[in-house]
Amino acid sequence: MSSRVFQSVIIQMKDATDRCVGVTDEQGFVIACSELAMIGSHLDDMLPSIGEDREQTFTSNVRTFKLLGVVGSRFDYAVFVSGHDDAARSICILASVAMSEARINYEEKHNKATFVKNIISDNILPGDVYVRAKELHFVTDVPRVVYLVRQVEHSDVAALEVVQNLFPDRQRDFVLSVTETDIVVIRELTGEPGADDIAAIARQIESTVKSELGVKTVIGIGSTAYHLRELADRYKEAQVAIEVGKVFDTEKTIISYENLGIGRIIYQLPTTLCEMFLSEVFKKNPIETLDDDTLETINKFFENNLNVSETSRKLYVHRNTLVYRLEKIKKLTGLDLREFDHAIVFKVAMMVKKYLDSQNSARF
Numbered sequence: 001m002s003s004r005v006f007q008s009v010i011i012q013m014k015d016a017t018d019r020c021v022g023v024t025d026e027q028g029f030v031i032a033c034s035e036l037a038m039i040g041s042h043l044d045d046m047l048p049s050i051g052e053d054r055e056q057t058f059t060s061n062v063r064t065f066k067l068l069g070v071v072g073s074r075f076d077y078a079v080f081v082s083g084h085d086d087a088a089r090s091i092c093i094l095a096s097v098a099m100s101e102a103r104i105n106y107e108e109k110h111n112k113a114t115f116v117k118n119i120i121s122d123n124i125l126p127g128d129v130y131v132r133a134k135e136l137h138f139v140t141d142v143p144r145v146v147y148l149v150r151q152v153e154h155s156d157v158a159a160l161e162v163v164q165n166l167f168p169d170r171q172r173d174f175v176l177s178v179t180e181t182d183i184v185v186i187r188e189l190t191g192e193p194g195a196d197d198i199a200a201i202a203r204q205i206e207s208t209v210k211s212e213l214g215v216k217t218v219i220g221i222g223s224t225a226y227h228l229r230e231l232a233d234r235y236k237e238a239q240v241a242i243e244v245g246k247v248f249d250t251e252k253t254i255i256s257y258e259n260l261g262i263g264r265i266i267y268q269l270p271t272t273l274c275e276m277f278l279s280e281v282f283k284k285n286p287i288e289t290l291d292d293d294t295l296e297t298i299n300k301f302f303e304n305n306l307n308v309s310e311t312s313r314k315l316y317v318h319r320n321t322l323v324y325r326l327e328k329i330k331k332l333t334g335l336d337l338r339e340f341d342h343a344i345v346f347k348v349a350m351m352v353k354k355y356l357d358s359q360n361s362a363r364f
Helices: 003-014 086-110 112-120 126-135 159-166 195-213 226-250 262-267 271-281 292-303 306-316 321-335 340-364
Strands: 021-027 031-035 062-067 078-083 146-152 174-177 182-188 216-221 254-258
Touching: 003 021, 003 031, 003 086, 021 086, 062 086, 062 174, 112 126, 112 174, 112 182, 146 159, 146 195, 146 226, 159 174, 159 182, 159 226, 182 226, 195 216, 195 254, 195 262, 195 306, 195 340, 216 226, 226 254, 226 262, 262 340, 271 340, 292 306, 292 321, 292 340, 306 340
Parallel strands: 216 254
Antiparallel strands: 021 031, 021 078, 062 078, 146 182, 146 216, 174 182
């Protein structure tokens, strides 16, 4: 934080009051003041005067103070005004508000993490990305991966700090809180990134949060961004990965956008089109006419690559029994799952049905 920002605010306040107004660091050294000779001096009366309630003003024999950036027992700065009367208290409160606003504006302008958060949130124009990156000396064209870490079942505010500790280089890697449950990690990669390396980072995040906090997570991974301006799209991909995984890969806790396959296409289709597709595929009987045992048979058949012998073994039934069930499915639906083209249509139809069910349940 530049003391020049505080000093500029103090200069503007000089015309409004004849009191000495200044700012100290956490050790009590003056970093900005209306009396220039005091800059660099130490206020011995500050630290001993701090009260238990650090959000309130406090006074010494000669000055009134108010802390800035209070977090627990820590603080970043203190505003001081000469005197300990009501006027000094009022001026100190007003000065602290002005200093806080100046600090926030400065950090938003000069903080890389805030810049990155504005990019993924679409709060900055594409043309401004280049300008701000240059101002912040930000390397724009290195590979980066966006991870969306979503806490499920329950969340813990400490998760942000736990994840931040995994990525100590705050100039290259960014860990951002976007909602109560969602944390975004933007990891800079060295060399040509490999899928295994990218997935390994996600597993490390998942296991660390689980072991330290007992919090379960689902992690969506966007495709690699090769320029800063791509981060917003990659963040959206990570969101889509989690949403699609919630429908089609419910057992997975780490889902990559690049591995979503046909589920990604189905997820983007209008529900009316999906309903039309199902009605066209199942002309003879709707898919709802298939009971749970029949659906289990179908799923096992797909899991075993349409192999009748292997599927019957996994289902603990005779081969002829499985063939009978497949014939029954053919009569009900008009689709013979032993034929590759029919099997593809049926598999897609089952995924479409799953997607429609998820959409319907989300409405209620």
